[in-house]
Amino acid sequence: MSDDTLLSARGLSLSYGALTALVDVDVDLWPGEMLAVVGESGSGKTTLLNVLSGRLTPDAGAVWYRDPSGHLHDVHAMPAPALRTLHRSDWGFVHQDPRQNLRMNVTAGGNVGERLMAQGARHYGNIREQALNWLTQVEIDADRIDDMPRTFSGGMLQRLQIARTLVTHPRLVFMDEPTGSLDVSVQARLLDLIRSLVTRLKIAAVLVTHDIGVARLLAHRIMVMQRGRVVETGLTDQVLDDPQHPYTQLLVSSVLHA
Amino acid sequence: MKGYNFAYLDEQTKRMIRRALLKAVAIPGHQVPFGSREMPLPYGWGTGGIQVTASVLGAEDVLKVIDQGADDTTNAVSIRRFFARTAGVRTTTHTADATVIQTRHRIPEQTLRDDQIIVYQVPQPEPLFRLEPSRIETRRMHALADYGLMHVKLYEDIARFGQISISYDYPVMVNHRHLMSPSPIPAFDNPKLHRMPALQLFGAGREKRIYAIPPWTEVRSLDFDDHPFRPIRAPHPCGLCGATDSYLDEVVIDDRGGRLFVCSDTDHCAERRAAGHVGSEGLKEAAE
Numbered sequence: 001m002s003d004d005t006l007l008s009a010r011g012l013s014l015s016y017g018a019l020t021a022l023v024d025v026d027v028d029l030w031p032g033e034m035l036a037v038v039g040e041s042g043s044g045k046t047t048l049l050n051v052l053s054g055r056l057t058p059d060a061g062a063v064w065y066r067d068p069s070g071h072l073h074d075v076h077a078m079p080a081p082a083l084r085t086l087h088r089s090d091w092g093f094v095h096q097d098p099r100q101n102l103r104m105n106v107t108a109g110g111n112v113g114e115r116l117m118a119q120g121a122r123h124y125g126n127i128r129e130q131a132l133n134w135l136t137q138v139e140i141d142a143d144r145i146d147d148m149p150r151t152f153s154g155g156m157l158q159r160l161q162i163a164r165t166l167v168t169h170p171r172l173v174f175m176d177e178p179t180g181s182l183d184v185s186v187q188a189r190l191l192d193l194i195r196s197l198v199t200r201l202k203i204a205a206v207l208v209t210h211d212i213g214v215a216r217l218l219a220h221r222i223m224v225m226q227r228g229r230v231v232e233t234g235l236t237d238q239v240l241d242d243p244q245h246p247y248t249q250l251l252v253s254s255v256l257h258a
Numbered sequence: 259m260k261g262y263n264f265a266y267l268d269e270q271t272k273r274m275i276r277r278a279l280l281k282a283v284a285i286p287g288h289q290v291p292f293g294s295r296e297m298p299l300p301y302g303w304g305t306g307g308i309q310v311t312a313s314v315l316g317a318e319d320v321l322k323v324i325d326q327g328a329d330d331t332t333n334a335v336s337i338r339r340f341f342a343r344t345a346g347v348r349t350t351t352h353t354a355d356a357t358v359i360q361t362r363h364r365i366p367e368q369t370l371r372d373d374q375i376i377v378y379q380v381p382q383p384e385p386l387f388r389l390e391p392s393r394i395e396t397r398r399m400h401a402l403a404d405y406g407l408m409h410v411k412l413y414e415d416i417a418r419f420g421q422i423s424i425s426y427d428y429p430v431m432v433n434h435r436h437l438m439s440p441s442p443i444p445a446f447d448n449p450k451l452h453r454m455p456a457l458q459l460f461g462a463g464r465e466k467r468i469y470a471i472p473p474w475t476e477v478r479s480l481d482f483d484d485h486p487f488r489p490i491r492a493p494h495p496c497g498l499c500g501a502t503d504s505y506l507d508e509v510v511i512d513d514r515g516g517r518l519f520v521c522s523d524t525d526h527c528a529e530r531r532a533a534g535h536v537g538s539e540g541l542k543e544a545a546e
Contacts, residue, residue: 081402088406103410109417110410117413118406124416124482146417 004066006031006172006204011061012051021047022058023228031171032202036219036236038209038251044228045208046176052206053093053174054083068171088118092165096177098157101164102149108135108160109145115168134163138193155186159193166197173198173205179214191217212255216240224248265312265345271295275313275468279459282470287432288400289383294466299336304362305463307379308337311360314375314459315341320348322356327364327505327522334362351525363426365447367504367526370456372473378441380462383469385429385439405437408480416485425490431478432471440477446489446505451477494519499530500537 009027013020021044029035037045050056052063054075063075067090075083087093095101102111112131113121121127132142138159140152149157158178165173178194179187195218198205209215215222215236222239224232224247232245243249263269271293278292297305315321321341325333329351337360338349350356353366360377370376386396389407399405408429415423428445432438440451441460451458451471458471471477481487492506497518504526506519518539521527531540 084402084404088404106410106414107417110414113413114406114410117409118404122409122481122483124413125484127413128417 004031005029006033007052007063007065007206009052009061009063012048012058012063013060014047014051014056014058020228022051025061025225025228025230027052027063027206027223029172029204029206031204033221034198034205034207034219036207036209036215036222037225038212038215038222039225040210040251042227043225045210045225047228048225049174049176049206049208053087053091054078065172088115089168090171092168092170092173094161094165094173094175094178096180098149098154098161101161102157104149107146107148108140108152111149111160112164112167115164119168130167131163134167135160137197138163139189155182155190158182158190162194162197166201166203169201171204173203175205175207177209178207179209179211187214194218212240212251224251262344264317265315265341265347266298267295267309267312271309272313275309278468279310279313279470282459282468283457283472285436286471286475287430287436287438287469289467289469291466292468294463297463298340301464302381303333304337304360304379306461306465306468307360307362307377307463308340308461309463310377310459310461310468311337311341311358312345314377315345315347315358317345317347319357320350320355322350322353322359322525323361324359324364324366324523324525325362327366327507328524330524352529353525363442363444364505364522365443365450367521367523369450370454372455374456376454376456376458378443378458378460380439380441380460380467381464382427383439383460383462383465383467385437400436403435405431408437409482412480412482412485416482422481422485422487428487429480431480433475434478437480438469438471438477444490444505445479445487446491448477448479448487449489453477492519495537496521496527496530497537497539499527499535499540501527501530501535 005028007029012022012025014022025048037048039045051058057076064072065075066072109128109131112134113127116127132145135142135145140156140159149160179190207219219236222236223230226247232239232248240252243252275292278290282290295309297308323334323338325331341347342349353368358375362379384396389411390396412422426444427439427442428448430438430440453474455473457473460469479487494506495502496504496506498520501521504521504523507522509518509520511518
């Protein structure tokens with residue numbers, strides 16, 4: 001582990017009873033870097049994301065996070081209030097299904113403002129201004145600010161979730177198949193949006209996806225997982241253009257080229 | 259009364275409730291679970307308040323019971339008579355004479371003293387219950403002081419109605435730490451919670467929770483810097499005593515749209531009239 005990683009994990013292992021989900025996984029993430037985790041369903045990608053973000057405790061291994069002042073924190077040894085604070089300020093989590101993260105009976109503006117208010121923002125005008133600003137950034141019409149999320153389309157919901165997550169300027173965002181449930185044209189626009197936001201705000205991200213195309217478009221580095229093990233890791237283009245492991249070769253060759 | 263323990267509850271139950279009360283006073287605004295007993299009145303009529311009152315009542319105490327500010331409504335009359343019969347304590351309608359005041363939906367207009375206890379009847383102790391359905395989650399939110407959600411509710415009110423539209427049971431922060439429901443008192447009464455000299459005890463019988471505000475504790479109503487908390491009062495003087503600073507009830511007096519605004523605190527109104535204050539209705543009677 002070098003001294004400038006944002007997030008490091010060593011020897012992560014986790015099994016659900018007889019089912020092994022993670023075997024001896026190491027992860028390093030540097031500030032501003034986008035790391036894609038690819039693999040088929042059931043390969044342990046989402047479990048890895050949950051362990052990295054402190055939502056699941058591993059059977060073995062540890063995850064360290066470096067805060068803005070340079071101190072290292074063992075994510076799973078942190079007290080619950082500290083982890084909660086981290087999750088609503090420095091970190092963000094984007095779910096595949098935006099309904100898991102959004103409050104469906106609260107207006108778009110309230111959804112975006114919640115993290116600000118949880119951090120102690122107590123000026124209505126400022127909260128609203130920031131909410132408007134973020135809705136514009138994710139290409140949602142400003143006059144939809146007082147509409148309920150249930151009147152939004154799938155793509156809009158996903159963009160709203162991204163606005164809600166990024167409003168506190170997190171340094172690290174965990175994304176679980178952010179484009180998974182969207183049709184292809186909406187996916188393309190969303191990927192474009194994520195790429196520009198992440199680059200402009202210098203956000204580091206761990207992106208879980210089963211879609212090699214998404215990984216190629218967004219990620220700097222890629223990790224290929226199979227049955228809980230990391231079988232190949234490296235720069236995205238390098239891994240995808242010259243796959244070494246048989247499983248990666250299979251994965252790359254099975255993508256249809258339009 | 260023969261066949262009953264002093265103040266109806268047995269001593270073991272009172273002991274259990276007093277322990278919960280001590281814990282509640284030690285952590286202002288924190289909801290303490292207790293083993294709520296079945297009482298000889300239905301849930302929602304003050305089973306929580308009556309158990310707390312029974313546990314703090316002594317033979318020398320003077321009890322006042324109010325319901326929506328009034329001493330003469332069914333709930334107030336029957337609870338007052340219940341303790342007069344089961345504990346033999348003196349009862350009163352005068353705020354100044356009482357040592358224990360059990361209340362539903364109001365705080366008396368007259369400032370309470372440090373030798374008085376006020377007991378609130380609480381239907382729903384959890385201020386977050388309409389916003390977060392899971393009790394496990396709300397308990398965690400209280401533990402971590404994670405109250406952003408309550409402000410989301412206030413934000414939604416302003417976005418929709420231009421102002422915070424909560425007129426009763428207005429959420430408060432107690433001692434800069436716990437979010438608390440003040441029971442369904444009007445928002446008008448919220449400022450009286452702040453640094454009150456009297457001990458404030460809250461009992462929720464159905465929900466089996468007790469909480470408290472010790473004397474002189476900071477109690478702040480939630481608001482935004484640019485939308486400060488405003489206590490709301492009907493813009494009329496009392497029709498009977500002419501008071502312009504008390505909380506008013508609107509009374510329909512005929513079937514031609516006639517309305518009368520009178521003090522909701524009947525004792526306060528009666529004392530003002532005894533002191534010679536007259537409202538518009540009193541003047542009309544004098545003219546006839």
